Structure formats: structure tokens, C-alpha cells
Amino acid sequence: MKILVTGGLGYIGSHTVVELLNDNYEVIVIDNLSNSKESVKDNIEKITNKEFELVIGDVCNKDIVEDIFKNNKIDAVIHFAGYKAVGESVAKPLMYYHNNLFSTINLLEVMEKYECRRIVFSSSATVYGKPESLPIKEDFKLSTTNPYGTTKLMIEDILRDLYVSNNDWSIAILRYFNPVGAHKSGLIGEDPNGIPNNLMPYIVKVANKELECLSIFGDDYDTKDGTGVRDYIHVVDLSLGHIKAIEYVLKNKGVDEYNLGTGKGYSVLEMVKTFEKVNNVNVNKKIVERRPGDIDACYADSRKAKEILGFEAKKGIEEMCLDSYNYVKKNL
Ligand code: NAD
Numbered sequence: 001m002k003i004l005v006t007g008g009l010g011y012i013g014s015h016t017v018v019e020l021l022n023d024n025y026e027v028i029v030i031d032n033l034s035n036s037k038e039s040v041k042d043n044i045e046k047i048t049n050k051e052f053e054l055v056i057g058d059v060c061n062k063d064i065v066e067d068i069f070k071n072n073k074i075d076a077v078i079h080f081a082g083y084k085a086v087g088e089s090v091a092k093p094l095m096y097y098h099n100n101l102f103s104t105i106n107l108l109e110v111m112e113k114y115e116c117r118r119i120v121f122s123s124s125a126t127v128y129g130k131p132e133s134l135p136i137k138e139d140f141k142l143s144t145t146n147p148y149g150t151t152k153l154m155i156e157d158i159l160r161d162l163y164v165s166n167n168d169w170s171i172a173i174l175r176y177f178n179p180v181g182a183h184k185s186g187l188i189g190e191d192p193n194g195i196p197n198n199l200m201p202y203i204v205k206v207a208n209k210e211l212e213c214l215s216i217f218g219d220d221y222d223t224k225d226g227t228g229v230r231d232y233i234h235v236v237d238l239s240l241g242h243i244k245a246i247e248y249v250l251k252n253k254g255v256d257e258y259n260l261g262t263g264k265g266y267s268v269l270e271m272v273k274t275f276e277k278v279n280n281v282n283v284n285k286k287i288v289e290r291r292p293g294d295i296d297a298c299y300a301d302s303r304k305a306k307e308i309l310g311f312e313a314k315k316g317i318e319e320m321c322l323d324s325y326n327y328v329k330k331n332l
């Protein structure tokens with residue numbers, strides 16, 4: 001089976017390519033390197049001892065995408081390519097709508113033309129906006145609070161419409177909660193450009209003395225210790241969720257949405273304390289104002305992915321904290 005992975009050199013894509021190769025899928029990656037490095041290919045090949053084809057190109061460029069389908073019999077696609085920074089999407093909405101929507105529409109048009117109608121799409125828990133209750137189920141009301149989230153919701157709608165137009169499609173929409181951690185080898189992991197926005201990369205840089213102090217955004221939330229609660233999922237578990245989803249779309253038809261989380265929520269303070277304990281380091285921290293737009297708590301009802309895809313996250317926060325720090329220490 002040959003799988004096209006868009007954005008396959010990025011954080012989640014690279015870990016998923018490792019698991020695909022481990023499972024003996026043939027893999028072609030298209031990535032424009034806008035948020036990744038070509039050297040990730042070598043590292044994936046080192047980990048797996050297997051090779052794959054890399055097309056350095058933009059999914060927004062239809063000719064490049066079409067060439068891939070012309071020259072290969074692609075059985076299914078995993079579509080990771082896109083921009084993902086919430087703050088940047090507020091500052092540059094057109095850039096986000098352009099890249100995330102055009103790339104997806106191009107890809108789907110070419111897939112339709114070549115009658116490849118199996119796709120796994122990277123969505124996000126951000127499509128739940130401010131949930132009315134917890135844990136979050138897939139049939140909750142959807143809404144967004146920033147252009148990045150809106151691109152995800154729009155693409156979900158496009159995919160649902162596509163299935164209505166042609167029931168031959170098989171589409172798995174995966175709504176990720178908070179991916180963290182890295183591959184055990186330390187060869188691939190998360191490499192945010194500049195100052196990180198997300199909690200785990202920020203903690204890692206403070207522990208590593210690249211940044212001075214972690215700002216904890218608010219301690220007056222309606223949570224166990226007042227700090228924000230999220231559902232952190234190890235990126236290797238998340239990648240294995242994609243393998244289950246690919247197996248499913250290859251065998252079934254339809255369109256459906258799945259939460260990929262652990263179903264457990266941890267507070268910012270719990271994450272920082274666990275990180276300090278398992279890595280035996282100190283993380284300077286201070287409580288500051290809430291970050292605008294943040295919600296108190298967000299965690300998945302993860303039963304649907306388990307029941308239908310047979311996926312369950314196994315790794316706990318200790319392993320997430322250990323692997324995140326290990327990657328950064330090895331790649332200084
Ligand atoms: P990432 O930025 O590390 O990976 C995305 C990859 O896509 C990068 O290698 C980038 O170079 C590439 N890319 C971007 N636009 C492209 C284009 N037009 N053509 C070709 N390549 C392009 O991000 P990630 O964390 O691995 O996320 C992967 C997907 O999962 C994204 O769609 C993201 O929105 C979604 N997601 C991520 C998170 C998260 O917290 N990391 C959470 C929910 C959803």
C-alpha cells in the first residue's frame with residue numbers, strides 16, 4: 001500500500017512516517033520545508049532503516065501534486081500540511097486561509113481526478129471552541145475563535161460535503177488534543193521557530209536555560225489548582241492513531257470524526273512538576289495574567305476512536321516530559 005503524506009517532515013508527520021514505514025507501507029512525502037528541515041528525512045530513515053521518496057514542493061501547487069498521482073498509484077493520503085500557529089493566524093489570516101484551504105482543495109481535486117478517495121485529515125480540538133461540558137464528545141457543537149481554527153472547521157465541512165457528493169469517499173477527520181513528546185531515539189521531535197507558544201516547548205527551553213522563566217497564564221481558573229487543564233497526548237501514540245485511521249479508511253467508506261486524546265486532563269502546574277521530577281531539573285516559573293482566549297479545561301472523550309478505530313493512547317505524562325527533554329538535549 002502506498003501512502004502520500006503531506007507535511008510529512010513536520011512534527012506529527014515525521015513520527016507518523018516512522019510508524020508507516022515500520023508497518024511496511026510505502027511512503028511518499030510532500031513538504032515545502034516552510035516549518036521543517038530536509039535532514040528530518042535522514043533521521044526517519046535512520047530510525048526505521050527504510051527509505052521513502054520525498055518531494056520538496058508546495059501542496060498549493062497543483063502541477064506538483066498531480067505529478068505525484070500521475071507517477072504513482074496512491075492508495076490513501078494523510079494530510080498534515082498546513083500552518084498551525086493560533087497567534088500568527090490572527091495577525092495574518094489571509095496567509096492561513098490561503099495555505100490551509102488552497103492546499104486542501106488542490107489535493108482533493110487531484111485525488112478525485114485520480115480516483116484516490118481515502119484520506120486522513122489533521123483537525124484539532126480547537127474546533128470545539130469553548131465546550132459546554134467535559135469530556136468533549138465528537139458530536140458537540142463546533143465553533144472557532146481564531147482563523148487557524150476556522151480553517152480546520154472549513155476543511156472539515158469541505159470533507160463532509162465531498163462525501164455527500166460521492167459516497168465512494170472514505171474520510172477520517174482526526175481532532176488532536178495536545179500533542180507533546182518526541183521519538184525515543186531523540187532523532188525527531190518538535191522544533192518550534194523562535195519563542196514557543198505552547199506549554200511543553202516553552203518548559204523545555206526554560207529547563208535548558210534558553211529562556212529565563214515560564215509564565216503560567218492564570219491560576220484562577222475553575223480547575224483543580226487554578227491553572228489551565230489540557231489533554232496531552234504523546235506524539236508517538238498520536239502517530240499510531242493515524243495508522244489505525246489509515247487501516248480503517250482503506251477498508252471502509254464514509255466520513256467520520258474522531259478525538260485523539262488520552263481522555264485525561266492535567267493542569268499546567270501538574271505538567272511542570274512532573275517535568276521537574278522526571279528530568280531532575282528546575283523550571284523557573286511565575287504566575288501571570290490569563291492568556292486571552294484560553295479556556296479553563298479541555299479533555300477528550302476518547303471512546304469513539306477506541307470503539308471504531310481500535311486506538312487507545314498508552315503513554316503517560318512522565319514519558320511525554322522525559323522524551324520532550326531528551327530530544328532537545330540531544331539536538332542543542
Ligand atoms: P508542523 O508545522 O511541524 O508540520 C507541518 C508540515 O507541513 C511542515 O513540515 C511544513 O513544512 C509543511 N507544510 C506547510 N504548508 C505546506 C504546503 N502548503 N505544502 C507542503 N508542505 C507544507 O505541524 P505539526 O505539529 O506536525 O501539525 C501537523 C498538522 O496537525 C497541521 O495540519 C496542524 O494544524 C495539525 N494539528 C497540530 C497540532 C499540534 O499541536 N501540533 C494540534 C492539532 C492539529
Ligand code: UDP
Pocket residue numbers: 178197198199200202214215216217218227228229230268291294
Ligand atoms: N500555558 C502557560 N504558559 C505558556 C504556554 C501555555 O501557562 O507559556 C498554558 C495555557 O494557558 C494552557 C496550557 O498551558 O492552559 C496549554 O497551552 P498550549 O498553548 O500548549 O495549548 P492550547 O492552549 O492550544 O491547548
